[in-house]
Amino acid sequence: MGSDAATSAAAAITITNFAYEVPASVVPGAEVTVTNMDDTEHTVTADQDSGFDVEVKENGGTATFIAPAQPGSYAFHCKYHSNMHGTLTVK
Numbered sequence: 785m786g787s788d789a790a791t792s793a794a795a796a797i798t799i800t801n802f803a804y805e806v807p808a809s810v811v812p813g814a815e816v817t818v819t820n821m822d823d824t825e826h827t828v829t830a831d832q833d834s835g836f837d838v839e840v841k842e843n844g845g846t847a848t849f850i851a852p853a854q855p856g857s858y859a860f861h862c863k864y865h866s867n868m869h870g871t872l873t874v875k
């Protein structure tokens with residue numbers, strides 16, 4: 785987006801053992817990198833429409849998405865495993 789490193793926030797979500805490790809919060813519009821340490825594919829899919837939705841390949845695969853511009857709490861889930869849930873806090 786052209787912003788320099790000091791102002792562009794990077795954030796990371798890690799998936800391990802069918803659970804999301806999510807940062808306490810991310811800044812609006814942050815680039816979020818998801819890493820999947822499991823041996824099966826997962827997704828990070830916002831519960832609400834107009835949210836984010838990425839598939840993350842197994843065995844260390846990564847995907848990135850842009851966090852919402854509007855501050856708030858965004859619940860998400862995995863399309864393939866209905867027991868996987870997380871919340872992304874944007875502020």
Ligand SMILES: [Cu+2]
Pocket residue numbers: 825826827862863864865868
């Ligand atoms: Cu999954």
